[in-house]
Amino acid sequence: MTEHASNSSNSDQFAAMETDLSPSYNQGLTPLHPPQKSLIRVNMILRALFLLVLASVAETLLYMHHEVQPGMVLIPATFFAILQVFVLPHRIYRRWGYDMGDEQLRVLRGFLWQTDTIVPFNRIQHIDVAQGPLQRMFGLSTLIVHTAGTHNSIVTLPGLATADAEDMRETIKGHIRQDMI
Amino acid sequence: MNDEVTTALDRDAAPFRRLHPLSIILKSLSMLGRNIVAIFVLHFSLFDQNFFYTGLAALALISLVVGVTALIWSRFTYQVTEREIRIKSGLLNRNNRSIPFDRIQDVSLEQKLISRLLGLTTVALETGSGGGEDGQLDALSRADAEQLRDTIRDYKAGLRAAATPAENHQSATDTPPLFAMNNRRILIAGLFNFSFVLLALLGALAQNLDFLLPDGFFDPRSWIDAFPEQDTINAFGSWARIGGALAAILSLVLIGFVSGIVRTFVREYGFRLDRTDSGQPGFRRRRGLFTLTDMVMPIHRVQAAILQTGPVRQRFGWYHLKFTSLASDASGETDHSAAPCASLAEIEPILEECAIRPAPADLVFQGVNPAFWWRGTIMVSLLLTAIALGTGLFVHAGLFGIILLAVPVGLIKYLNWRHHQYALTDSQLYVRSGWWRRISTTLPLRKIQTVDVSQRPLDHPLDLATVTIGIAGGSSIRPLKIEAIQFAKAMDLRSQLISRTASSPTAG
Numbered sequence: 001m002t003e004h005a006s007n008s009s010n011s012d013q014f015a016a017m018e019t020d021l022s023p024s025y026n027q028g029l030t031p032l033h034p035p036q037k038s039l040i041r042v043n044m045i046l047r048a049l050f051l052l053v054l055a056s057v058a059e060t061l062l063y064m065h066h067e068v069q070p071g072m073v074l075i076p077a078t079f080f081a082i083l084q085v086f087v088l089p090h091r092i093y094r095r096w097g098y099d100m101g102d103e104q105l106r107v108l109r110g111f112l113w114q115t116d117t118i119v120p121f122n123r124i125q126h127i128d129v130a131q132g133p134l135q136r137m138f139g140l141s142t143l144i145v146h147t148a149g150t151h152n153s154i155v156t157l158p159g160l161a162t163a164d165a166e167d168m169r170e171t172i173k174g175h176i177r178q179d180m181i
Numbered sequence: 182m183n184d185e186v187t188t189a190l191d192r193d194a195a196p197f198r199r200l201h202p203l204s205i206i207l208k209s210l211s212m213l214g215r216n217i218v219a220i221f222v223l224h225f226s227l228f229d230q231n232f233f234y235t236g237l238a239a240l241a242l243i244s245l246v247v248g249v250t251a252l253i254w255s256r257f258t259y260q261v262t263e264r265e266i267r268i269k270s271g272l273l274n275r276n277n278r279s280i281p282f283d284r285i286q287d288v289s290l291e292q293k294l295i296s297r298l299l300g301l302t303t304v305a306l307e308t309g310s311g312g313g314e315d316g317q318l319d320a321l322s323r324a325d326a327e328q329l330r331d332t333i334r335d336y337k338a339g340l341r342a343a344a345t346p347a348e349n350h351q352s353a354t355d356t357p358p359l360f361a362m363n364n365r366r367i368l369i370a371g372l373f374n375f376s377f378v379l380l381a382l383l384g385a386l387a388q389n390l391d392f393l394l395p396d397g398f399f400d401p402r403s404w405i406d407a408f409p410e411q412d413t414i415n416a417f418g419s420w421a422r423i424g425g426a427l428a429a430i431l432s433l434v435l436i437g438f439v440s441g442i443v444r445t446f447v448r449e450y451g452f453r454l455d456r457t458d459s460g461q462p463g464f465r466r467r468r469g470l471f472t473l474t475d476m477v478m479p480i481h482r483v484q485a486a487i488l489q490t491g492p493v494r495q496r497f498g499w500y501h502l503k504f505t506s507l508a509s510d511a512s513g514e515t516d517h518s519a520a521p522c523a524s525l526a527e528i529e530p531i532l533e534e535c536a537i538r539p540a541p542a543d544l545v546f547q548g549v550n551p552a553f554w555w556r557g558t559i560m561v562s563l564l565l566t567a568i569a570l571g572t573g574l575f576v577h578a579g580l581f582g583i584i585l586l587a588v589p590v591g592l593i594k595y596l597n598w599r600h601h602q603y604a605l606t607d608s609q610l611y612v613r614s615g616w617w618r619r620i621s622t623t624l625p626l627r628k629i630q631t632v633d634v635s636q637r638p639l640d641h642p643l644d645l646a647t648v649t650i651g652i653a654g655g656s657s658i659r660p661l662k663i664e665a666i667q668f669a670k671a672m673d674l675r676s677q678l679i680s681r682t683a684s685s686p687t688a689g
Binding site (some may be wrong): 104112113114115116117118119120123147148149150151152153155 | 507629630631632633634635636637638641649650651652653654655656657660661675679682
């Protein structure tokens with residue numbers, strides 16, 4: 001677990017190991033720390049298990065009360081679960097990207113619903129570095145910046161190596177000024 | 182360290198004070214008002230219309246409410262120190278809140294009708310920490326409230342005095358107001374404030390008092406059953422029936438107008454906007470017929486100016502000027518109303534006060550991609566076709582006509598597209614949107630917080646994008662957006678916005 005954290009500062013090397021990570025997917029921005037893909041997969045596995053349990057219950061109930069073909073629910077659900085676990089994590093991961101500019105942070109995410117946010121550093125009110133139990137296992141952290149804006153006042157950037165996130169926090173902290181509004 | 186010492190001194194120096202004792206009556210009345218319906222319900226149900234029992238219950242309720250309110254009052258204390266206000270409250274869960282004067286965005290004084298009769302004033306302190314009032318003193322005597330406001334103002338003036346020589350205090354009443362509305366102007370504003378609120382109110386009242394109405398009043402079937410039996414209706418000629426329908430529509434419209442005028446008068450009566458220079462330069466707004474409000478908003482808190490009008494209103498040259506600011510308006514509006522009904526010539530000097538320039542006449546506005554209207558229209562038409570087919574085939578053939586709804590929807594979308602435009606100058610962004618509710622926003626670029634470029638699924642094939650701009654304050658449901666422009670154009674616009682934001686670090 002600590003291994004990732006110690007290696008984290010050179011996440012570029014990790015990224016270079018990703019052979020099929022073409023810059024066209026995230027406009028050539030910095031990709032997230034690669035263990036994030038595993039984290040997405042773990043989350044997807046949990047969701048897929050939940051889905052399969054629900055599907056099994058629905059299937060059993062349907063089978064008991066109505067004479068339906070077995071597998072009417074379970075087969076599509078299994079198909080979707082496989083999609084979730086084996087296909088989606090990589091696709092979600094490669095659509096994320098961020099860029100630490102000199103004066104601004106840029107966060108790109110999503111494909112069908114794509115959002116590309118720029119926050120100037122001097123507009124940031126305060127910063128959080130958050131880490132959940134699963135994230136800790138992968139040595140990942142989420143950087144959360146708060147602006148005074150009403151729309152999109154909280155910009156989150158998950159999947160950073162903890163050391164990177166802390167570095168970014170220190171960089172941004174230098175730009176925070178009092179009484180912006 | 183040093184700070185701690187001084188605050189400790191302050192804490193000893195300033196006495197803890199309670200709210201005005203009459204506020205017990207004020208609070209009790211408002212609480213009783215909420216429970217009076219329960220008494221009525223009990224009177225008619227449980228007590229079987231026995232006045233003695235009802236009287237007893239009412240007495241018990243009144244003593245309970247007054248007792249609890251008095252207890253809450255006795256546990257509510259506040260303390261005004263040199264640099265902050267501390268509020269201690271709560272019966273069981275004690276809450277100790279301190280609000281530094283530095284963090285107070287604006288102070289508003291409000292007098293509801295009953296408070297005015299009792300000579301009380303509610304003080305609301307906005308810190309803009311998002312959602313709800315941050316500190317409310319409900320209520321103080323008028324003199325205490327004004328003194329508190331002056332204390333806060335003087336504190337801020339003292340801060341400024343360190344940098345610039347102290348300005349001489351001048352009372353705002355001597356100088357002419359920036360903007361004021363006489364009754365005629367309020368009437369005009371009311372005419373354009375056409376609303377069906379009164380109608381909705383009557384409906385809600387009818388629904389709550391339905392024990393007075395015959396059974397099945399709200400059941401359409403009972404009405405359909407009743408109609409054929411009414412020979413009187415059949416006896417009228419078709420012209421009379423059309424006349425009746427017209428009269429009904431006219432009376433609805435009349436109710437709409439009257440309720441709009443009444444609402445506007447209640448809210449805007451005696452509207453007056455001043456510039457105050459004591460303390461920080463700010464706008465001071467006073468208005469209200471029953472509920473008097475007196476609000477001061479520092480000018481540097483103004484984030485953007487919004488000019489709202491409508492197709493008819495614009496023809497007459499009337500606009501509603503609002504300011505976006507982090508602290509939300511006490512009346513629940515997201516933007517601070519600065520001139521509810523004013524001509525452009527009247528608005529210009531107000532904008533000048535906060536260094537916002539109205540759009541120059543020769544400024545070229547850019548339209549957005551026509552997909553803005555035709556894409557939405559196609560989607561709605563497809564949906565309507567599906568509904569029309571479904572209902573038309575299975576319910577009634579006449580329901581095929583649902584598809585005709587696509588025409589007005591398309592028309593409105595087309596008009597909205599024509600009115601969605603934007604323009605960028607060196608220091609300001611202008612965005613216009615809406616055909617019926619015409620909103621044009623003027624945003625100084627240094628007030629931009631974040632900029633998003635987003636694409637939804639249907640944007641990808643057309644390579645379109647939406648630019649969303651985060652401002653401090655304003656509606657979170659309806660942020661400032663430029664919709665349906667080419668992706669490359671959106672990225673270009675954003676880089677221009679951001680570069681001008683970042684190059685002017687002394688915002689605020």
